[in-house]
Structures are given as structure tokens and as C-alpha cells.
Amino acid sequence: MSALAGRIAAAKAEGRAALIAYLPVGHPSVEESITAMVAAVEGGADVVEIGVPYSDPGMDGPVIQQAVDVAVRAGVGMTDVLRAVAAVAGAGAVPVVMSYWNPIERYGVERFAADLAAAGGAGAITPDLIPDEAAGWLTASREHDLDRVFLVAPSSTDARLRSTTAACRGFVYAASTMGVTGTRATVSEAAEKLVSRTRAAAPELAVCVGLGVSDGSQAAEVAAFADGVIVGSAYVRELLEGRGADGVRALSRDLAQGVRT
Amino acid sequence: MTTTSPATQTGVHQLPARPGWPDATGHFGIFGGRFVPEALIAALDELTEAYEAMRVDPAFLTEFDRLQRDYTGRPSPVTEVPRFAEHAGGARILLKREDLNHTGSHKINNVLGQALLTKRIGKSRVIAETGAGQHGVATATAAALMGLSCTVYMGEEDTRRQALNVARMRLLGAEVIPVTTGSRTLKDAINEAFRDWVTNVETTNYVFGTVAGPHPFPAMVRDFQRVIGDEAREQVLEREGRLPDAVLACVGGGSNAIGIFTAFVPDDGVRLVGLEAGGDGVDTGRHAATITGGTPGVLHGARSYLLQDDNGQTTESHSISAGLDYPGVGPEHSYLHDIGRAEYRAVTDAEAMEAFALLCRTEGIIPAIESAHALAGAMALGRELGPDTLLLVNLSGRGDKDVETASQWFGLGDREEVDPGPGLDTDQQPTEGAVSNDEAVAGQDAGETA
Numbered sequence: 071m072s073a074l075a076g077r078i079a080a081a082k083a084e085g086r087a088a089l090i091a092y093l094p095v096g097h098p099s100v101e102e103s104i105t106a107m108v109a110a111v112e113g114g115a116d117v118v119e120i121g122v123p124y125s126d127p128g129m130d131g132p133v134i135q136q137a138v139d140v141a142v143r144a145g146v147g148m149t150d151v152l153r154a155v156a157a158v159a160g161a162g163a164v165p166v167v168m169s170y171w172n173p174i175e176r177y178g179v180e181r182f183a184a185d186l187a188a189a190g191g192a193g194a195i196t197p198d199l200i201p202d203e204a205a206g207w208l209t210a211s212r213e214h215d216l217d218r219v220f221l222v223a224p225s226s227t228d229a230r231l232r233s234t235t236a237a238c239r240g241f242v243y244a245a246s247t248m249g250v251t252g253t254r255a256t257v258s259e260a261a262e263k264l265v266s267r268t269r270a271a272a273p274e275l276a277v278c279v280g281l282g283v284s285d286g287s288q289a290a291e292v293a294a295f296a297d298g299v300i301v302g303s304a305y306v307r308e309l310l311e312g313r314g315a316d317g318v319r320a321l322s323r324d325l326a327q328g329v330r331t
Numbered sequence: 332m333t334t335t336s337p338a339t340q341t342g343v344h345q346l347p348a349r350p351g352w353p354d355a356t357g358h359f360g361i362f363g364g365r366f367v368p369e370a371l372i373a374a375l376d377e378l379t380e381a382y383e384a385m386r387v388d389p390a391f392l393t394e395f396d397r398l399q400r401d402y403t404g405r406p407s408p409v410t411e412v413p414r415f416a417e418h419a420g421g422a423r424i425l426l427k428r429e430d431l432n433h434t435g436s437h438k439i440n441n442v443l444g445q446a447l448l449t450k451r452i453g454k455s456r457v458i459a460e461t462g463a464g465q466h467g468v469a470t471a472t473a474a475a476l477m478g479l480s481c482t483v484y485m486g487e488e489d490t491r492r493q494a495l496n497v498a499r500m501r502l503l504g505a506e507v508i509p510v511t512t513g514s515r516t517l518k519d520a521i522n523e524a525f526r527d528w529v530t531n532v533e534t535t536n537y538v539f540g541t542v543a544g545p546h547p548f549p550a551m552v553r554d555f556q557r558v559i560g561d562e563a564r565e566q567v568l569e570r571e572g573r574l575p576d577a578v579l580a581c582v583g584g585g586s587n588a589i590g591i592f593t594a595f596v597p598d599d600g601v602r603l604v605g606l607e608a609g610g611d612g613v614d615t616g617r618h619a620a621t622i623t624g625g626t627p628g629v630l631h632g633a634r635s636y637l638l639q640d641d642n643g644q645t646t647e648s649h650s651i652s653a654g655l656d657y658p659g660v661g662p663e664h665s666y667l668h669d670i671g672r673a674e675y676r677a678v679t680d681a682e683a684m685e686a687f688a689l690l691c692r693t694e695g696i697i698p699a700i701e702s703a704h705a706l707a708g709a710m711a712l713g714r715e716l717g718p719d720t721l722l723l724v725n726l727s728g729r730g731d732k733d734v735e736t737a738s739q740w741f742g743l744g745d746r747e748e749v750d751p752g753p754g755l756d757t758d759q760q761p762t763e764g765a766v767s768n769d770e771a772v773a774g775q776d777a778g779e780t781a
């Protein structure tokens with residue numbers, strides 16, 4: 071049974087969308103990042119996307135780049151990530167790892183799957199791995215009963231929406247705009263259209279929307295048409311601007327309010 | 332395997348058959364493929380489809396041939412360099428003169444093809460990454476020629492050491508954006524270019540500068556660059572009545588090397604030797620010798636050898652040559668290495684600069700520092716293989732852009748009496764001692780650009 075699908079369904083049963091918070095491990099330090107993740111859960115996040123630091127984050131904008139750069143320079147690796155996974159599970163949210171592909175490939179796909187499952191992780195989101203290249207991960211994640219979250223984008227054809235969602239388990243990540251991560255003043259109109267096209271391709275799969283959501287009112291907008299709202303840069307900014315775990319907790323409360331309206 | 336035999340058209344050049352790789356999804360054995368965000372897949376599919384149609388279209392082939400002849404100045408000549416070869420153990424050395432192309436390097440070959448493709452898919456803006464600035468200059472040139480707007484990403488570190496090329500790009504009407512993230516070199520410029528592309532993909536085509544990146548770039552750039560080896564193979568056969576014993580080229584991302592290797596891949600007797608940037612020496616960890624000193628992994632959209640640490644983080648590369656200062660390499664080179672068809676060796680900064688000085692003084696040709704790595708490789712291989720060996724070296728570019736770096740390395744300009752290189756006295760017999768000239772080695776500290 072998919073832990074992610076279960077948690078999103080539970081939110082739906084309450085008549086709301088799920089709140090998914092992203093934070094990278096190791097910024098400002100490993101300890102502080104784990105404390106911030108727990109604070110995000112205390113404020114109301116249902117799922118925490120635990121970011122694996124990577125030297126070449128091609129899908130990320132300046133905010134996440136800046137934070138991750140700190141973690142990369144400090145030598146943060148998979149062992150630290152697995153500790154964060156266990157901490158988030160302990161705090162009562164569903165932990166899912168978010169990683170560019172090379173850190174996982176370097177760690178070893180089978181070893182990663184085994185260790186992630188043992189730490190209580192639900193699965194992984196892989197922003198630069200498309201199902202076409204994912205044979206090893208498909209096998210390992212099946213073997214260890216892990217969720218697999220691939221991305222769809224406004225530019226995805228209907229055929230790709232079908233093949234990508236067919237490879238997902240847990241939910242599918244709808245990248246709402248053509249672009250990189252970062253907060254935006256308005257939620258793209260493309261998001262709602264992408265969600266409805268994705269639903270048509272995979273009626274049973276939860277669709278969560280990421281890229282650009284930064285506050286409660288934007289979260290409410292997205293929650294009106296998606297099963298989950300993913301927030302990254304806004305959380306990271308709390309830490310970059312020195313508001314620490316308290317800032318993260320307060321942001322979570324605002325967003326949790328948003329997904330309930 | 333995609334073999335092409337378009338209907339015979341008189342007067343129309345045909346692209347020769349490709350080697351049996353990559354497969355339809357861009358894999359060279361376990362290497363290559365597409366490791367990119369889903370948002371880019373549609374654009375990569377569009378490019379692949381448009382390119383596959385274009386490459387067998389007689390109208391394109393005619394136009395491409397015309398540009399290569401009338402604009403680039405192809406075919407580039409082959410020059411024998413006997414005075415230089417005296418330092419290579421008596422081997423004979425032929426240079427394929429890509430330095431004589433318009434804009435001064437092999438990069439123009441690829442860019443003209445991709446600019447024509449950009450027009451064909453109806454996009455009005457091109458972006459490019461550049462290290463040494465040669466690909467940026469070539470892209471800016473093609474954009475000016477074809478009326479496209481052009482943005483070039485260049486690591487801040489590289490804008491400093493290749494300032495001449497920054498000025499050239501701006502003169503040609505391109506916008507040059509210095510990249511200040513990460514190591515501030517080519518790898519980070521590629522990241523920024525991908526971020527621009529995913530955001531502006533509706534209007535913008537990414538003109539990739541080497542045989543790396545996601546499918547279709549490695550195969551497409553190879554097709555555009557293979558003219559180097561196709562010409563050279565014929566030129567050598569015609570003048571020598573035989574094939575060379577070895578073909579040598581420097582390897583950054585690997586486009587000039589693939590360009591000269593491809594025609595010779597089926598010739599089993601011809602050794603293919605890629606020269607990687609050894610920086611301070613592979614054992615010092617400060618180098619850019621990706622195949623020699625790296626491990627397989629995923630970077631910039633493809634699986635290939637790369638320089639990485641135990642966490643899978645790309646590590647910084649080091650080379651005196653901006654164009655080779657890249658921690659990745661094209662997937663076809665990884666494949667040629669693993670199947671044993673090509674061999675890869677590292678050449679240190681000092682060895683490359685020694686060969687650089689030698690070519691200047693013995694032949695009156697100032698090479699790009701990138702290409703000087705191939706020259707140094709030829710000196711070593713010539714000594715290994717002995718007299719009468721025939722070596723073909725790709726002189727991928729000219730050294731105007733490197734004059735500043737070379738002056739610093741050799742300490743020129745701040746001293747009156749300077750002997751900048753080995754073997755410069757015409758009466759002097761070339762000896763092993765002469766080539767490991769102290770002056771070149773002593774200049775190392777001055778050559779530090781980082």
C-alpha cells in the first residue's frame with residue numbers, strides 16, 4: 071500500500087488537499103534542517119519532501135540553489151538524508167525523498183531503496199529521471215514497496231501523460247509552469263489545465279501541484295483543483311532569511327489554512 | 332541503427348552512414364539517454380524529429396554545403412609540420428587545420444547546422460553555453476548571419492580568462508551573461524542555459540556546443556562535426572596513399588574529437604587517441620581528465636564518465652584551458668573507451684604549454700591551448716611509436732584568444748629577455764632535455780588563473 075496515496079486520500083476524506091513541504095537536508099546545517107522539517111509538520115504539513123543536496127540542480131531557481139549549495143559544500147550525503155527521513159516519520163508526517171538522479175545512482179539504486187524503506191521513507195520524487203530511463207528504479211522500488219513520483223509538465227503530450235502516470239505510485243507531480251522552482255506572484259493558469267489533462271490520463275492517481283506556490287491564498291487556489299499542494303522555495307526562504315524553525319512552522323500554519331479553504 | 336541513403340541527387344552532398352550507435356533513444360551502450368526534467372522532453376522530441384527530417388533533406392544539405400564552403404572556408408587544409416615533428420621521435424605529423432575556419436575553431440561546423448535547424452522549427456532566439464568562448468562566438472556569428480537573437484551563458488571565471496571572446500560576442504550582437512553560481516565555469520553555464528531553455532522553450536532553441544547533453548545532441552553534433560574526419564581521411568589518403576597510424580584530438584566535451592574520429596572508426600588499424608586535460612596532474616586531483624580519472628554517472632542530461640565525489644556531487648575540474656575545463660564528457664567517448672575502440676590519455680598544463688610554445692616557434696602557428704593538448708599527445712605518442720609513424724592531429728582552434736594566458740604562463744611582457752619555449756634555437760638539436768625546458772615548467776605559477 072502506498073503511504074503517500076494513503077495520506078492524500080485521508081486529507082481528501084477531510085474535504086481538503088494535502089500540504090507537501092519541501093526542504094533540503096543540510097541547510098543551514100543538518101540538525102537545523104531536520105528541526106525545520108519537524109516544525110513544518112507541527113505547523114500542518116502532511117508530507118515532507120526531503121531534498122538531497124546536489125551540485126547541479128538544473129530544475130531549481132536561485133532560492134533553492136543557494137540553500138543547497140551550502141549543504142553540498144558541507145559534504146551532506148545520503149546518510150544525513152536517511153536521518154531526516156526517520157525524524158519526519160517520527161514527527162507523524164509521510165517522508166518522501168526528492169533527489170536528482172546522480173546522488174541515487176552513486177549511492178546505488180538497490181541500496182538506496184533498501185535503506186530508504188528501512189528508515190521509514192515512503193518513496194522518492196526524481197525530477198530529472200523520466201520513466202523511460204528508470205528501469206533500475208522501477209525494479210528496486212517495487213521490490214521494497216516504495217512510491218515513485220515522476221513529473222508531468224504543461225508541455226507533456228497526452229501520450230506521455232499516460233505513460234508517465236502509469237509508472238507513478240503515490241502521486242504524480244504536476245510542474246505547474248514551464249520554468250524552475252521559485253516563488254511567483256500568481257499561480258499559473260497552465261496548472262489547472264495540466265491537472266485536468268493528467269486526471270483524464272490517470273483517473274485513479276492523485277495529482278499534486280508544485281512550482282510557484284508561496285502563501286495561504288495561493289495554496290487555497292491550487293487546493294481547489296489539485297489533490298495536494300507542494301511548497302518549496304517559500305519554506306527555504308524562511309531559513310535563508312533567518313526566521314528559522316519558527317518561521318517554517320508559521321508558514322505551514324498559513325498554508326495548512328489555505329488547503330482547508 | 333539509422334543508416335541513411337537518400338535518393339541519389341546529383342550535386343548534393345550526402346551525409347555518410349552513421350556508426351551503429353546510438354540507438355533510437357540515444358543510448359551508446361549504457362551511456363547517453365535523456366536525464367532531464369519532463370518539461371524539456373517535448374522540445375527534445377521536436378528537435379529530434381525535425382533534425383531527422385532535415386538531415387536527409389536535399390535542400391538543407393545544399394544550403395549546409397554552401398555555408399561550409401563559402402562562409403566557413405571548408406574544406407580546411409591538412410598541413411605537415413616537420414620542424415615540430417622533430418620533437419616527436421621522428422614521427423610524421425599532419426595537422427587538420429580547423430583553426431583556419433571562420434571564427435577560428437571547429438565550433439562553427441556544428442553551429443551552422445543547429446542554426447539552420449532553429450530556423451526550420453520556427454524559433455527566433457538561440458541560447459548557448461560557452462567555456463573558452465569559441466562556441467559562444469560561433470553561435471553569435473551564426474545568429475547574426477541568420478537574424479536570430481542570441482544569449483550566451485559563460486562562467487564568470489571564464490569571462491575573465493577569455494575576455495577577448497566576450498568582446499567578440501558582444502560585437503556580434505549577442506548578450507553575454509556571466510554565470511556566478513557553483514564553480515563559475517562551463518558546467519555552471521550549462522546549468523543556467525538549461526534553466527533558460529525550460530523557461531523560454533516556446534521561442535528558444537538551445538544550441539549545444541559539444542557532443543554531450545541529452546539525446547539528440549550527442550548524435551546531432553557528431554553528424555555536424557564529422558566533416559572534419561571525412562575530409563581529413565580523404566586528404567591523407569590522397570597525399571600519402573595510406574591511412575594514418577593514429578588520429579589524435581583534445582577532448583573537452585568531445586566534439587572536435589568525435590568530429591575527426593568518426594570517419595576512422597571502421598578502420599581497425601587506425602588508433603584513435605583522445606587527450607584530456609590533466610591540469611596539475613591526474614594524481615593531484617586538480618584536473619579535467621574525465622575518462623582517465625572519473626567514474627560513470629549522470630550529468631547534464633546523459634549518463635557518461637564524470638568527475639564526482641562519493642555523494643554523487645560533480646567535482647570541480649581544473650585546466651589551464653577554459654575549453655577543456657569541464658567535469659563531464661560526451662557519452663560516445665565513454666562508449667568508445669569501454670569497447671576499446673578509442674584510448675584516452677591525460678596531458679598536463681605544463682605539457683600542453685610546452686607543445687603550444689613549440690608549435691608557435693617551429694611552425695609559425697599559434698594553436699588554441701585546447702588543441703595544444705592534442706599536440707602534446709602527438710609528441711608523446713610519436714616517441715612511443717618511433718620514426719615514420721604517421722600521426723594526424725586535429726588542430727581544433729587558433730590561439731588568439733589565449734595570448735593573455737600564454738603571456739602570463741611564460742612570463743612574457745614583464746621581462747625583456749625571455750626564452751618562452753623549448754627547441755627554439757634552430758641550430759640546437761632537439762633532445763629530451765630541450766622539450767622539458769625549465770622555462771616552460773617554471774612559468775607554471777604565473778599561469779595560474781584561478
Ligand SMILES: Cc1ncc(COP(=O)(O)O)c(C=O)c1O
Nearest residue numbers: 465583584585586587654727728
Ligand atoms: C579550440 C577548441 N578546441 C576544443 C574545445 C573543446 O571542446 P570539444 O571537446 O567539444 O571539441 C574547445 C572548446 O571551447 C575549443 O575552443
